[in-house]
Amino acid sequence: xxxxxxxxxxxxxxxxxxxxxxxxxxxxxxxxxxxxxxxxxxxxxxxxxxxxxxxxxxxxxxxxxxxxxxxxxxxxxxxxxxxxxxxxxxxxxxxxxxxxxxxxxxxxxxxxxxxxxxxxxxxxxxxxxxxxxxxxxxxxxxxxxxxxxxxxxxxxxxxxxxxxxxxxxxxxxxxxxxxxxxxxxxxxxxxxxxxxxxxxxxxxxxxxxxxxxxxxxxxxxxxxxxxx
Amino acid sequence: xxxxxxxxxxxxxxxxxxxxxxxxxxxxxxxxxxxxxxxxxxxxxxxxxxxxxxxxxxxxxxxxxxxxxxxxxxxxxxxxxxxxxxxxxxxxxxxxxxxxxxxxxxxxxxxxxxxxxxxxxxxxxxxxxxxxxxxxxxxxxxxxxxxxxxxxxxxxxxxxxxxxxxxxxxxxxxxxxxxxxxxxxxxxxxxxxxxxxxxxxxxxxxxxxxxxxxxxxxxxxxxxxxxx
DNA sequence: CGACGAGTTGAACTTTGTCAAGCTTCGTGG
DNA sequence: CCACGAAGCTTGACAAAGTTCAACTCGTCG
Numbered sequence: 001x002x003x004x005x006x007x008x009x010x011x012x013x014x015x016x017x018x019x020x021x022x023x024x025x026x027x028x029x030x031x032x033x034x035x036x037x038x039x040x041x042x043x044x045x046x047x048x049x050x051x052x053x054x055x056x057x058x059x060x061x062x063x064x065x066x067x068x069x070x071x072x073x074x075x076x077x078x079x080x081x082x083x084x085x086x087x088x089x090x091x092x093x094x095x096x097x098x099x100x101x102x103x104x105x106x107x108x109x110x111x112x113x114x115x116x117x118x119x120x121x122x123x124x125x126x127x128x129x130x131x132x133x134x135x136x137x138x139x140x141x142x143x144x145x146x147x148x149x150x151x152x153x154x155x156x157x158x159x160x161x162x163x164x165x166x167x168x169x170x171x172x173x174x175x176x177x178x179x180x181x182x183x184x185x186x187x188x189x190x191x192x193x194x195x196x197x198x199x200x201x202x203x204x205x206x207x208x209x210x211x212x213x214x215x216x217x218x219x220x221x222x223x224x225x226x227x228x
Numbered sequence: 229x230x231x232x233x234x235x236x237x238x239x240x241x242x243x244x245x246x247x248x249x250x251x252x253x254x255x256x257x258x259x260x261x262x263x264x265x266x267x268x269x270x271x272x273x274x275x276x277x278x279x280x281x282x283x284x285x286x287x288x289x290x291x292x293x294x295x296x297x298x299x300x301x302x303x304x305x306x307x308x309x310x311x312x313x314x315x316x317x318x319x320x321x322x323x324x325x326x327x328x329x330x331x332x333x334x335x336x337x338x339x340x341x342x343x344x345x346x347x348x349x350x351x352x353x354x355x356x357x358x359x360x361x362x363x364x365x366x367x368x369x370x371x372x373x374x375x376x377x378x379x380x381x382x383x384x385x386x387x388x389x390x391x392x393x394x395x396x397x398x399x400x401x402x403x404x405x406x407x408x409x410x411x412x413x414x415x416x417x418x419x420x421x422x423x424x425x426x427x428x429x430x431x432x433x434x435x436x437x438x439x440x441x442x443x444x445x446x447x448x449x450x451x452x453x454x455x456x
Numbered sequence: 457c458g459a460c461g462a463g464t465t466g467a468a469c470t471t472t473g474t475c476a477a478g479c480t481t482c483g484t485g486g
Numbered sequence: 487c488c489a490c491g492a493a494g495c496t497t498g499a500c501a502a503a504g505t506t507c508a509a510c511t512c513g514t515c516g
Contacts, residue, residue: 053360055446061363063356076304080349083356121308127355128291128311132281134362135289135407139504171463179363181505186464218283367472399495409473414496 020095032072032086032094039073039082041101047092048168050177051084062177064126065089065150069157071097076120090168125222134179137217139188142178145217147198147205152222163207167200248323260300260314260322267301267310269329275320276396278405279312290405292354293317293378297385299325304348318396353450362407365445367416370406373445375426375433380450391435395428 020043026032032049033039044066051063063084066072072086072094078101103109104116129149133142147167154165171189175182192198197213199206207213248271254260260277261267272294279291291312294300300314300322306329331337332344357377361370375395382393399417403410420426425441427434435441 053356055360055364059364061360063359074352077345077349077352080345083349083353117305117308121305121311124302124305125311127359128281131291131355131359131362132283132289134359136283136287183464183506184504187504190464411474411496412472415472418496 020097020099022096024094026088026092026094028088028090028092030088030092032088032092033082035083035085036081038080039078039086041078041097042072042094043097043100044068044070044072045093045095047088047090049086049088049092050173052087052176053084060176061179062173064123064130065177067150067153067157068159071119071123074120074123075101075116089173122222129222130177139178139180139184140191141217142180143174143185143188143192144198144213145219146174146178147207148213148217148219149222151205151207156223163210165205166203167205168203248325248327250324252322254316254320254322256316256318256320258316258320260316260320261310263311263313264309266308267306267314269306269325270300270322271325271328272296272298272300273321273323275316275318277314277316277320278401280315280404281312288404289407290401292351292358293405295378295381295385296387299347299351302348302351303329303344317401350450357450358405367406367408367412368419369445370408371402371413371416371420372426372441373447374402374406375435376441376445376447377450379433379435384451391438393433394431395433396431 023045024042026047032042035053046068049066049072051066052060053063054060066086073082074080100112101116104112126149129145133145137145150167151160151163151165154160159165169177171185172182175185178185180188189200193200197207197209197216199208213219251273252270254275260270263281274296277294277300279294280288281291282288294314301310302308328340329344332341354377357373361373365373378395379388379391379393382388387393397405399413400410403413406413408416417428421428425435425437425444427436441447
């Protein structure tokens with residue numbers, strides 16, 4: 001039987017969900033799910049994706065990023081159409097999450113059921129973070145805040161090393177996520193670089209002064225709230 | 229047995245949820261639930277409230293408004309702490325939603341269970357609307373978009389008349405919801421007024437040219453997506 | 457070698473925020 | 487009943503933040 005870490009599916013040890021059935025590969029830019037369709041019940045094993053609302057006039061808003069260990073779609077409302085699309089940002093590997101979801105329905109596996117619920121809770125938290133960024137923060141703060149969020153989430157699944165991680169996001173994806181123009185995202189990054197706070201380039205990020213960055217972004221750890 | 233409209237709890241006919249037990253009254257500005265506490269399982273019968281994240285340095289972001297018929301907290305995760313607070317914006321009357329939630333768990337009442345799930349779905353939709361406003365829209369667009377959203381939601385529970393409704397929001401509440409400064413919200417409202425598009429004042433709003441407003445805000449009806 | 461595209465920079469412009477002053481409204485106390 | 491002060495709403499002028507457009511760099515690929 002599966003044993004999960006107490007935080008969420010994302011935080012379960014990778015070896016647990018990498019062996020789920022029906023592995024599939026998706027090319028970068030491919031839709032995993034279009035808006036208003038039923039979302040597949042799948043888990044991301046490798047690669048990055050995003051939830052994304054494209055409103056007609058070529059403006060699009062990225063609602064959040066999906067990282068290895070994350071659920072595609074909504075765990076608790078699998079039967080309702082997704083109000084957003086899910087798009088692969090890199091080459092992607094996913095597996096079926098059905099065994100997990102079905103096992104969670106079994107009254108015996110309370111821990112798994114709890115992990116599923118915590119996953120939904122985490123989704124909410126991430127969405128609120130996103131809202132706070134867009135509604136309250138300046139460009140500089142938003143960039144740092146998002147990077148810290150990604151850093152924490154990737155840490156859960158062992159994808160960071162020494163405050164450094166791979167971030168396969170093009171500037172325009174970043175811009176769509178932060179509600180800023182590409183140019184301005186670049187400016188903010190540039191300044192953070194010259195301030196010696198972080199080192200971004202070529203698909204990787206290094207947090208040079210983590211405490212100072214947390215200060216700038218008013219960051220509060222997610223695991224704090226998730227632990228209960 | 230309760231019969232609900234096919235959209236959500238909000239859209240159920242008011243006479244159905246006004247008779248739920250344990251009515252309570254709350255003063256304006258009172259907290260219905262503080263952040264990180266368990267949310268009460270209650271329904272709003274009269275008055276407005278909001279979900280609201282107050283981050284230390286006196287910036288606060290309103291995540292969304294709660295109107296008559298709305299659930300306080302999250303229907304699907306009643307056992308996890310709310311990541312935001314709920315605050316009354318006017319004098320408020322609430323009732324216990326327990327009978328509804330318990331009835332929904334009964335396998336006989338599939339329609340009610342569906343309504344509960346649609347309520348959660350609607351919450352998501354509203355949150356995404358809010359994200360799109362904050363991330364993609366200009367001040368003018370945001371104001372109009374929010375007003376159209378409120379108009380539609382209030383329409384569901386019979387609180388509109390001829391494109392006119394009561395909106396008991398002070399400018400600073402509006403500002404916190406839209407991620408704008410009070411002054412700028414006023415500017416936007418003022419211009420909409422002089423453009424003859426809407427008439428705001430003294431707690432009521434009138435949509436003078438609905439189609440034009442929908443155009444400005446790129447509004448798409450919620451019931452469209454909810455009907456499925 | 458040149459053309460292309462992604463990433464970066466600079467400068468003008470637009471949108472939004474800030475500050476300060478004026479205007480209501482409303483409740484209070486003389 | 488009226489004057490007063492306080493608080494909230496509104497407006498104007500200026501400052502700051504962000505956007506747009508265009509030019510420039512620098513690898514990569516033909």
